[in-house]
Amino acid sequence: MKIFVLNWQFKVLFYVDEQRTLRITVEDLFLNELIVTNQAVVQLL
Known part of the structure; x- marks a missing residue:
């Protein structure tokens, strides 16, 4: 599942x-750079 x-x-x-x-x-989008890439947020049960 992906959400934009x-x-x-x-x-x-x-x-x-x-x-x-x-x-x-x-x-x-203004600076055209990635700030956070593929960062884990939480482990789902």
Whole structure:
């Protein structure tokens, strides 16, 4: 499952991997760079 959140400056991607870990990637669209890449947020039960 992937969820995108987009506003005028940031693109945020949330997804759950094979080990049921919620991960996040954040891209700054203004600077055109990744701020957070594939960062684990929480382990789901």
